[in-house]
Each structure stands twice: as structure tokens, then as C-alpha cells.
Amino acid sequence: MSEEIKQRIKNALLGGIQLQSRADIEAQYPQRQRSEGQQVTRLCPSPTGFVHIGTIFTGLICERVAHQSDGTYILRIEDTDKKREVEGAKELITEQLGSFGIPPDEGIQPDGSVNGKYGPYVQSERRDIYLTYACELLDNDRAYPCFATSEELEAAVEDQKARKQRPGYYGEWALWRNKSDKEVNDALDSGKPFVLRFKSSGSHEKRVTISDRIKGKVDLPQNDLDVPLIKMDGSLLPTYHLAHVVDDYLMRVTLVMRGEEWLPSTPLHADIAIALGIKPFKYAHTPVISILDSETNNKRKLSKRKDPEADVAFWLKQAYPIKAVKAYLLGLANSNFDDWFREDPSKDVNDFDFSLDKLKNSRSPLLDVKKLEDYSKDVIASISQGEFNKHALAWTELHDRELFDAMMVNPEFTSHVFSIERGGDKPRKDVAKWSDVPEQFGYFYDDIFEQRFKPLATEELSDFSSDVLSTSRANFLDTYDSSDDKDTWFEKMKASAEKSGFTLDRKELKANPEKYNGSIADYARIIRVSLTGKRNTPDLYQIMKIIGNDKVIARLN
RNA sequence: GGCCCCAUCGUCUAACGGUUAGGACAUCAGAUUCUCAAUCUGGCAAUACGGGUUCGAUUCCCGUUGGGGUCACCA
Numbered sequence: 001m002s003e004e005i006k007q008r009i010k011n012a013l014l015g016g017i018q019l020q021s022r023a024d025i026e027a028q029y030p031q032r033q034r035s036e037g038q039q040v041t042r043l044c045p046s047p048t049g050f051v052h053i054g055t056i057f058t059g060l061i062c063e064r065v066a067h068q069s070d071g072t073y074i075l076r077i078e079d080t081d082k083k084r085e086v087e088g089a090k091e092l093i094t095e096q097l098g099s100f101g102i103p104p105d106e107g108i109q110p111d112g113s114v115n116g117k118y119g120p121y122v123q124s125e126r127r128d129i130y131l132t133y134a135c136e137l138l139d140n141d142r143a144y145p146c147f148a149t150s151e152e153l154e155a156a157v158e159d160q161k162a163r164k165q166r167p168g169y170y171g172e173w174a175l176w177r178n179k180s181d182k183e184v185n186d187a188l189d190s191g192k193p194f195v196l197r198f199k200s201s202g203s204h205e206k207r208v209t210i211s212d213r214i215k216g217k218v219d220l221p222q223n224d225l226d227v228p229l230i231k232m233d234g235s236l237l238p239t240y241h242l243a244h245v246v247d248d249y250l251m252r253v254t255l256v257m258r259g260e261e262w263l264p265s266t267p268l269h270a271d272i273a274i275a276l277g278i279k280p281f282k283y284a285h286t287p288v289i290s291i292l293d294s295e296t297n298n299k300r301k302l303s304k305r306k307d308p309e310a311d312v313a314f315w316l317k318q319a320y321p322i323k324a325v326k327a328y329l330l331g332l333a334n335s336n337f338d339d340w341f342r343e344d345p346s347k348d349v350n351d352f353d354f355s356l357d358k359l360k361n362s363r364s365p366l367l368d369v370k371k372l373e374d375y376s377k378d379v380i381a382s383i384s385q386g387e388f389n390k391h392a393l394a395w396t397e398l399h400d401r402e403l404f405d406a407m408m409v410n411p412e413f414t415s416h417v418f419s420i421e422r423g424g425d426k427p428r429k430d431v432a433k434w435s436d437v438p439e440q441f442g443y444f445y446d447d448i449f450e451q452r453f454k455p456l457a458t459e460e461l462s463d464f465s466s467d468v469l470s471t472s473r474a475n476f477l478d479t480y481d482s483s484d485d486k487d488t489w490f491e492k493m494k495a496s497a498e499k500s501g502f503t504l505d506r507k508e509l510k511a512n513p514e515k516y517n518g519s520i521a522d523y524a525r526i527i528r529v530s531l532t533g534k535r536n537t538p539d540l541y542q543i544m545k546i547i548g549n550d551k552v553i554a555r556l557n
Numbered sequence: 558g559g560c561c562c563c564a565u566c567g568u569c570u571a572a573c574g575g576u577u578a579g580g581a582c583a584u585c586a587g588a589u590u591c592u593c594a595a596u597c598u599g600g601c602a603a604u605a606c607g608g609g610u611u612c613g614a615u616u617c618c619c620g621u622u623g624g625g626g627u628c629a630c631c632a
Contacts, residue, residue, distance in 0.1 A: 044632085045632090046631080046632050048631085048632080078632060080631090080632080081630095081631055081632070083631090084631065084632080146630095150630085153629095153630095161558090164558080164559095165559095166558090166559055166560090166628080167559090167628070168628065195630055197630095204559095204560090215562075218561070218562080219561090220560075220561065221559095221560065221561090225628090227629090227630090228629090228630045229630095230630085231630045232630060233630065239629090239630065239631090239632090240631075240632050243632095244632095258632095259626095259632095260561095260562075260625090260626065261626055261627070261632090262626095262627090262632090263561065263562070263626075263627080264560070264561060264562095264626075264627045264628070265627075265628090285562095288625080288626080290625085331569075331570095331581090332569070332570095335569070335570045335571070335580090335581090336570095336571090338569085338570085338580080338581055338582090339580075339581080342581080363562095363563055363564070363569095363624080363625080364563085364624085364625055364626085365568090365569060365570095366568060366569075368568055368569065368582065368583085370568085370582060370583060371568080371569070371581080371582045371583080372582095373582095374581090374582060374583090375582095377594090377595085381595085421594090421595090425596085426595055426596050427595075428593095428594060428595060429594060429595050429596095430593080430594045430595080487590095490590075490591075493591075494590090494591090497591090504590095519591095520590095520591060521591060521592065522591095522592095523591080524591035524592060525591080525592060527591085528591080528592060528593090529592095534592095534593085535592065535593065536592065536593035536594065537592075537593070537594095538593085538594085539591085539592095540591065540592080541591095
């Protein structure tokens, strides 16, 4: 292609945009001052909607790898597709990354400020940089304009399928790859829109070896696709392929971390890098997280519509402790994390020696909420009472104002409530997430008890007649004394149970079921449900101690 | 369909070519002077299939089957 034509193409492409030279650009992105082992990683989400749990997973790995090597972790927003961009999605990404405790070293911070000298960290603000590199490819005969319409391209693919050939824009199917200067000139004259395509040098018959930190060496066919470099949607923004190569080069990234769905296009990226005189990158392709369908019990990918768990807002809303989510994700990545963490759940997860090598088996791990909850209970049981109170109150203030107000009437009382059966060798573990707080503690507050818990009591006790219920309660109150110690209290309860027609002997009950109203356990249930509206609660004696004599009497009458 | 990745209990996974194939979650049973949670003890539970190589294969090779990914002017 002649220099004149190249100039015409550039004029048509750029309009009046003045580009910096490559040398000038690269002067602004000097080599980083770093030692051999220090890794520079980057997380590159697209602002297309909610934040996927997989983004947090990869982000956590990026963050760990960078910080463990005393390196740098970058957040780059990949917003080159303006059609798919969703309002507010960018802010959601930065905020939620902050919520998970993994804000970037470089890039947009949760508060909106920007750190780092290798920016801008939003691709749409880097347009002219990509244009410079695209033009260089054109100058070096490694790019050319393609005037094919989408209809023509579709027709070509149909043709390829009919002939049982590999679909795509390559080789002799690359319509505009080998057009003469005259044909290009005529097309330019006609003012038809065009897209700038990469001129591949590869052959599908030949192989290229990709070195991947997770998967090892992967042998793939060379790229021979002439992919678009710059879009013709009017934005003049690059496609992912060009943007990835240019950005990771300029930002001096040492390890390209991304989902494994990118693995097949890695030869293309190597092809572009080499065409630009850039040394191909080191990669780490991370597994994708799946889920077990609760209805069919089949394994499938996490989907936006069916699985609220796919959206990290779900985890934040349910208020699982961040540490538990991190622990779970880290455990998915490194199986030895589990043993390490369970020794002592109060450890800082950042002290774990994370390894990319342990990630090599990729089978799209299933998200196991039960296991996460197990971590979560351990984490919550391990935190201090002060921390517990802080989190429980913070969640309630935000999501259950009514309960929060009730709690704040008497903070000291609330503090007692929160501390029931925590502490000691065998702390209770019935709070897995902060959103469990209303259900676990609501009945301690009169108004809340009346509205939300008392109505449930009738059903929980429907297997007893109202006579049995009222005599059971009355008999209990007859001997109840709030100043009793626990042993006395329990002896009294046993006595009133027998008096009410319940037996202490389960075998006896089994032998003569008709003689009794039930066992001591059933009797305890009557008292418990009457008092709390729940079958499952902490120790009854302690509950009575905390709510006090008056309320015990009121609720049992 | 082409190309690539993967294949151990229900799930996440461990096992220099030699192990009674281990752990965790889930589940089941028993214990814990009241329920549940917790805790403790114990149980159930896996090398996809077929060929090789080898004294010996979960491990190495080939094939089959199965799952996943990818083949866009989406990232």
C-alpha cells in the first residue's frame, strides 16, 4: 500500500485528531522501579452492570499476587463498548472493591479519587493512545481498512459453514486484505465506512506456545484472524485485543490475570504484541466460578438472572463478613488455605502464603454457600464482642430501623443480648451473616416480639391443646423466681413439667405415650416458644435473666 | 463442528509410579442433666470407561465418553 493511501486512510479515520508520537507517549510510561520478583497485576472489569463474584475472585488473586510480592495492583476500567455500558456501573465497581477490602493501588479509588502515574485508568480516556499504535500498525503494513458490510461478513460465514470450513475473517476469506490501492482508493472516494483490521502474520497450521502461570505451557494454533483494531461505531475506541496489548505494555504489567475464557485468544494477543515490537506477556488464566442449581441439582454457570449469588451486591446485602467471603474464595483458589485458616479463624487472611501454582486444576469450581456460611460462623464466633456489636448494630441501623431504634433505647441491655453464649470454648454459632440479627435477637424487644415473633408461637405449639398450654405456663410461673440460680431453676422446671403431665423419662414416654403430654423437652419447648416465638434459641435460663422477671411473667400469661 | 482446558466421595480438593485413596463442607448415627446452633465421637461416600507401558497405575501414554471454554466492530 502506498504512503499516500495510508495517509488518506489515517485522515479518514482520525478526522482532525492530532496524535502524539509513540516515543512521546512511552516517555510518559517509564519502566517501573521494581525488583525482579515484584509483580504488577491488574483487574479489568467492564462497567456493564452488576459486579460478578468472579470479578472479586480474580481481583482478590490480583491483589494477593501483587501485594505478596510487594508489587502493584491496578484497576483498569474497560469501557470501550459504549453500547453496553451501564450508568453507574463504574462507581459500583470501585465502591464494591472497596467494600471487599481490595481497592486498587492504582486506578479509581472507592471515594472517586485516582491514584497512580500510569493512567488514565479508564480506557475511553485513552483513545488517542490506541490510535497512535493503530496508525503505527497501518504504517508498517500490519493493518488495513476493511469496507465489508455486516451482511457481506455474515454471508461469508454462511459460505464457510456450507463448505465446512472454519468460520472467520482470515486468509482468502479476508475480503479486503489484499485489495489493490485503486480499490481502496475508490472505496475511500465513495465515503463508505470502514474498520481498521489487524493484518495477521500467523498460520492456523502452525503452533504457538503460550506460557501461563496457572495452566503451564499451552500449545495453541497460531492466530490468523484479521481482527478489527478500531471500532467504526463512531467512538474510535479500540477493541479489547488492541487495548489489552497497549495498556498492559504501557502500564508495565508483569502478569496478565484474566478469566480463562480468554485463553483461546491469547495467540492473537501475542501476534499483535509482536507486530508492535512488544514482548508477549506472561499470563495467568483463572477459573470461572459455577453454581449448583437448587432446583435440578445440576451444575451450571453462575447466571445473572437466576442466581442472586452471582452479584456481589447479594453478599454485601446479606452482610456476610468480608473476611469469610475472602477466606472462602481463597480456599477455592488454594486448597491448603482451609487447613491453615481453620487452625484459627481470627487470623488475618493476608498472612496466608498464596500460590498461583495451586490453581492449576481448573474445573470451574462450584459456589458452595453452605461452606461459606461455615467459614462465616467461625469468623463471627472469633471476633471480639465489641466488633460483634459494632457490625450487628451497623447492619440493623441500615436495614431494620425499627429494631435498631428498639435496640438503642437501652444499649447496655442490647449489649447483654448480643453476648449470650458467645465467649468461652464453645461459642454459639447461629449468626452466619449480619442480616441474621433480627431473626436471632429481635424477640428480646417487646414491640418487635409482639409483631414478629408472638404470632409464630401459635403454630409452633399447635400440637398442644390450649388447656395443656395454659396449665404448663401457669405451673411454671407458680414456682418461678428470677433470683434462682441455674440449678434451682432447672429443678423447678422439671418439677413443674411433671406437675403439668410431662415426663422426664423418654423411655417411659415411649412405652406409655398415652399417659403423658410429652417429654421434658416438649415442656421446655412450650416455655421457650411462649417466651420467644422460636423453637431455636440460646439457653432459656439466660434469656429469662436478660429479659427480666416482668417480661417473663407477661409473656407467659 | 474446529481448537483449547478438565476428569478422585454430593461439593471443594489431597495423594515423588507402591497409601487401609487423606481432609474440609454437606449428610447420617450416638454423646453432651431443656430446644436449636455449637462441640465431641463414629458412619456413609470417590479414582468416568476401555486399552496399553510397568513387578506395580489415581498418577505416564492412547482412545472413548462426559463437562467447561472459545470461534463478534462483547469484554
